[in-house]
Amino acid sequence: MGWNRKVLRVNLTQGTCKVEPLNMEWADQYLGSRGLATKYLVSEIDPKVDPLSPDNKMIMATGPLTGTMASTGGRYTVVTKGPLTGAIACSNSGGFFGAEMKFAGWDMIIFEGRSPKPVYLFVENDKAELRDASHLWGKSCWDTEEEIKRAHQDPQIRISSIGRAGENQVLFACIVNDMHRAAGRSGVGAVMGSKNLKAVALRGTKGVSGIKNFGEFMTATNAAKKVLADNAVTGQGLPKYGTQVLMNVINEIGALPTRNHRDVQFEDASKISAEAMHEKRESDGKPHLVTNAACFGCTIACGRISAIDKNHFTVKNSPKYWGASGGLEYEAAWALGAANGVGDLEALQYANLLCNEQGMDPISFGATVGAVMELYEMGVISKDQLGIDAPFGSAEALAKLTEMTANGEGFGKEIALGSKRLCEKYGHPELSMSVKGQEFPAYDSRGIQGMGLAYATANRGACHLRGYTVASEVLGIPVKTDPLATEGKPDLVKAFQDATAVFDAAGICVFTSFAWTLADVQPQIAAACEGDWSMEKLNEVGERIWNMERQFNNAAGFTAKDDNLPPRLTTEPAKTGPAKGMVNRLSEMLPEYYKVRGWTPEGEPTPETLARLGL
Amino acid sequence: MKIAFKLFASLTDYLPPERRGNRVEVEVEDGTTIADMIARYRVPERSAHLVLVNGVFIPPAQRPRRRLAEGDELAIWPPIAGG
Numbered sequence: 001m002g003w004n005r006k007v008l009r010v011n012l013t014q015g016t017c018k019v020e021p022l023n024m025e026w027a028d029q030y031l032g033s034r035g036l037a038t039k040y041l042v043s044e045i046d047p048k049v050d051p052l053s054p055d056n057k058m059i060m061a062t063g064p065l066t067g068t069m070a071s072t073g074g075r076y077t078v079v080t081k082g083p084l085t086g087a088i089a090c091s092n093s094g095g096f097f098g099a100e101m102k103f104a105g106w107d108m109i110i111f112e113g114r115s116p117k118p119v120y121l122f123v124e125n126d127k128a129e130l131r132d133a134s135h136l137w138g139k140s141c142w143d144t145e146e147e148i149k150r151a152h153q154d155p156q157i158r159i160s161s162i163g164r165a166g167e168n169q170v171l172f173a174c175i176v177n178d179m180h181r182a183a184g185r186s187g188v189g190a191v192m193g194s195k196n197l198k199a200v201a202l203r204g205t206k207g208v209s210g211i212k213n214f215g216e217f218m219t220a221t222n223a224a225k226k227v228l229a230d231n232a233v234t235g236q237g238l239p240k241y242g243t244q245v246l247m248n249v250i251n252e253i254g255a256l257p258t259r260n261h262r263d264v265q266f267e268d269a270s271k272i273s274a275e276a277m278h279e280k281r282e283s284d285g286k287p288h289l290v291t292n293a294a295c296f297g298c299t300i301a302c303g304r305i306s307a308i309d310k311n312h313f314t315v316k317n318s319p320k321y322w323g324a325s326g327g328l329e330y331e332a333a334w335a336l337g338a339a340n341g342v343g344d345l346e347a348l349q350y351a352n353l354l355c356n357e358q359g360m361d362p363i364s365f366g367a368t369v370g371a372v373m374e375l376y377e378m379g380v381i382s383k384d385q386l387g388i389d390a391p392f393g394s395a396e397a398l399a400k401l402t403e404m405t406a407n408g409e410g411f412g413k414e415i416a417l418g419s420k421r422l423c424e425k426y427g428h429p430e431l432s433m434s435v436k437g438q439e440f441p442a443y444d445s446r447g448i449q450g451m452g453l454a455y456a457t458a459n460r461g462a463c464h465l466r467g468y469t470v471a472s473e474v475l476g477i478p479v480k481t482d483p484l485a486t487e488g489k490p491d492l493v494k495a496f497q498d499a500t501a502v503f504d505a506a507g508i509c510v511f512t513s514f515a516w517t518l519a520d521v522q523p524q525i526a527a528a529c530e531g532d533w534s535m536e537k538l539n540e541v542g543e544r545i546w547n548m549e550r551q552f553n554n555a556a557g558f559t560a561k562d563d564n565l566p567p568r569l570t571t572e573p574a575k576t577g578p579a580k581g582m583v584n585r586l587s588e589m590l591p592e593y594y595k596v597r598g599w600t601p602e603g604e605p606t607p608e609t610l611a612r613l614g615l
Numbered sequence: 616m617k618i619a620f621k622l623f624a625s626l627t628d629y630l631p632p633e634r635r636g637n638r639v640e641v642e643v644e645d646g647t648t649i650a651d652m653i654a655r656y657r658v659p660e661r662s663a664h665l666v667l668v669n670g671v672f673i674p675p676a677q678r679p680r681r682r683l684a685e686g687d688e689l690a691i692w693p694p695i696a697g698g
Contacts, residue, residue, distance in 0.1 A: 236625070237696065238695075241624050246695070253670045330698065464698065470698075511698060
């Protein structure tokens, strides 16, 4: 069956933990994880609820393939109304936490209300209880994991927690599991902090049972693993170079947002690239990269484990950062680096470590620092306010601002608001490089036109993981399209958006889609889950999830006006590279996208579309 | 004429020792094509996946006849992806 058919409902106000059967009718329509958890959320909360109030809920959910033999089947998602955007938030993480939830016998955990004091949830198979976390409040994600494992005398407990950023309700706080994996975007960690929930600690020893047809499932998962192993990207490129291999590619094509999107190429991109992470440092003769790493059940292993230069100014007096730890991945390296014009690889890793330690999304954080540096250079924000000179390119400023934001000190409290609120406060809303309040990831849509549409329409605000047309427009997966053209992009974006929703709902990693299509995923789901899971049905599930999320956002107050890009991207041409002289031509794509989606010109799903999808 | 030749990721090792990072500047004869460069540096053809000249993608079919010009930047990657 794929699912455990069991939901844990935790009322933090009352301090209760209750068992509920999983709604199998919904499971048949929304599959799991992102899809199923969102269905629960939108059915239970007012779309206009204050995201940081007790009336918002937060759901941690697995998919039917989570914890199974399916490659990359270790994903879980956190679904809530996001405080950064006010839109649906759905943040996905790898590591081992998701599989452990499955092994403990649960499909999802729903958190509601607000605890009167800091608590953590401890789940050991069927047993679930809230425990006092007063002694953990103020501690980092790393220390919280260690202390909970020590307290329970069990190193195999898997933990998701918030650091100081979540406690302080930094609007881009994330939830960190397994030390350096994170449900990263949209501020889900701030919601957790608002509920006085410090951590969720899981121990499951039940394994996974109930696979519909075990023989067929093993055949299907083995065949799919062979596809990943035989593919040059997932079998060789990603394990060796990680996502960071994109730094030079995206710079070369002129789509690497630099200095708060003032430029589209970064002169120091090579210094912060995957290739640079492999080179031996002059200072100690060691490469930055130590090894690659895999999440639960993953046969790709794209994760980066690095060791910072002990002599670097950021850590020379802080031995706790000297060990091998997570990073740098492409998005973090870009946001902390090119977005701020900082070409110091070690400084980026230091900032990245602080993001992991105290639970901050490095994308939104780094991009917000980019806006601060631009405001500083314009003379709008002064050294006195910041406590440091902060021109573009200053590694010292990056390090200092990271410390201040992670610890809730000084100007860090303003950075904690994210770029939209910060730029509005200082009279320059146009300098926030965001959509629906969430900062862009690492692709400039003047050089990759389809990504402009993908960003503008992403249900959780600017995001690359909702419709990664970079795969087609730049990398030729599954087919090469022209990144500078707008023709055909509405169909391309919709196809990527719907398919990604299925990968997410299944509980597997979207990076498998560099080698797999839905045709590789379908036999695995069909063998694991009861019911009819044809290609046609999976395509419909993906489209249903997308429209459900859209309906929630519309009900929360978003309109077609919010499917937009900052004026810099639509009016200021790229200065260099193949896109020189170009802006993003969103207006050429958006009306067609609405038509392709079966929406009105105002961006509302038509009654016919809703009826077709059973919404 | 002088062009810049760049090989990335696992292709880095095919660059000559005088490389600076992933880039070398080389003198080539007029009329040199992309395919000529791939052959000259013994880059396995199937590994020359993503081929850009001045940042613009050149499809495989055009590589044997696409002539390079003074100052061109030819950059090549094996199959890669990220996110």
